[in-house]
């Protein structure tokens with residue numbers, strides 16, 4: 049009986065679903081033969097064309113796709129799902145796909161929020177989850193070498209058990225992988241001290257579209273010509289598939305200091321945090337919440353009512369942490385910060401992986417999303433105010449709020465959250481695109497950069513020319529050189545899949 053039920057549940061009629069990006073799909077001739085060839089490379093158990101599997105890989109965590117799912121719509125449909133276990137197998141799949149001009153989409157945990165892993169042109173999904181081994185840990189060098197399909201939490205648990213941390217703790221730690229981090233140039237919550245993934249990775253192996261395998265060996269630094277390796281970090285699977293990487297690790301911190309202050313304006317909170325960094329003090333965590341987010345996350349904190357909450361975590365060697373805490377407090381008080389104690393930071397630790405608000409809105413037909421951008425300090429307040437101003441007058445918008453969670457002596461990453469209901473005359477996608485246009489244009493007009501850490505995917509590709517200027521022409525030429533048949537994750541970065549104005 050159970051067996052019968054299982055079989056029944058796997059039957060899906062995909063014809064019943066509206067597919068949003070169906071116009072882009074590339075028709076594959078002789079699918080049966082391609083499937084046989086894939087099975088020849090991987091074994092029959094590691095290849096699927098079952099409709100239930102195709103459906104599972106039709107979307108990523110781009111929040112609009114949640115609204116679509118509730119309405120029985122799919123973002124896009126792949127043709128084959130594959131689960132390779134060896135680099136040589138990935139190389140063979142790419143050789144076949146390159147010969148047949150079939151799109152290939154590396155797919156890790158599908159937590160991209162910009163459509164990075166949506167198979168907009170169909171093709172072969174390479175699911176990286178079997179690339180999950182920890183290959184080596186080296187205490188003397190403070191490095192760990194792992195396969196890139198490894199889940200983030202599994203990596204951090206392994207390191208913690210041995211007395212280390214990678215220092216890379218994105219909010220999606222439980223649902224993302226090293227490969228996805230490298231592809232999207234991810235940033236973790238402790239990034240102000242430990243750096244972003246590009247600061248943490250030391251070397252890696254990558255398979256090119258023609259199946260060739262390159263190895264960039266881990267080394268603390270070198271002076272050996274242009275840094276070709278950096279080209280693959282942030283390439284979102286469009287230039288190669290990264291199969292293993294060596295990362296920096298750190299001994300687990302001896303002490304943690306939890307600090308929070310509230311400020312009367314976003315400008316004062318910027319001044320305090322900027323001046324902490326000018327002292328060469330890098331709290332692992334700094335998070336500024338604007339007044340709306342302060343109300344949302346810290347409604348019980350009396351001293352933060354109607355104000356801007358800032359939480360800090362300083363960690364590391366005890367003596368250094370004590371000094372960092374002292375200077376952090378001095379700077380906050382210099383800009384009239386009010387000490388709110390440890391509790392708000394404990395609350396942040398308790399809730400930092402909670403994202404229930406994102407899934408609670410689609411059932412009410414509310415479209416919710418987040419857009420993170422970057423700015424130098426002298427433009428940061430302008431970027432923040434301009435985005436709020438422009439979004440607040442957009443028809444259908446119900447909320448626009450922000451927090452700032454990645455800090456540099458020279459600037460910040462600002463993270464906007466917005467929600468709204470499409471006006472009658474617009475489809476969900478049109479409203480979503482309108483909101484994205486409004487935020488990104490406001491950021492560009494105020495001198496910011498269009499993304500801090502979520503990447504380009506589908507959502508931002510039509511602003512790439514504006515962001516990169518003349519350099520975009522050369523980036524496209526490099527793509528063409530490395531992937532002349534445009535098989536690697538097509539429809540992203542270099543394409544205008546949304547067909548919006550340039």
Ligand SMILES: Cc1cc2nc3c(=O)[nH]c(=O)nc-3n(C[C@H](O)[C@H](O)[C@H](O)COP(=O)(O)OP(=O)(O)OC[C@H]3O[C@@H](n4cnc5c(N)ncnc54)[C@H](O)[C@@H]3O)c2cc1C
Nearest residue numbers: 156157158159160164218219225227228231234235285290
């Ligand atoms: C709730 C939530 C919280 C989040 N928090 C953060 C955060 O704090 N910081 C942050 O930076 N991001 C965050 N994100 C975004 C997301 O987790 C990151 O973009 C993450 O890096 C994606 O990893 P993934 O393993 O899920 O990759 P996927 O979504 O599967 O793939 C992402 C991209 O990487 C490519 N890719 C995957 N593996 C490889 C590989 N081995 N080689 C080459 N290309 C590859 C894919 O083709 C795709 O283009 C969050 C997302 C969610 C849903």
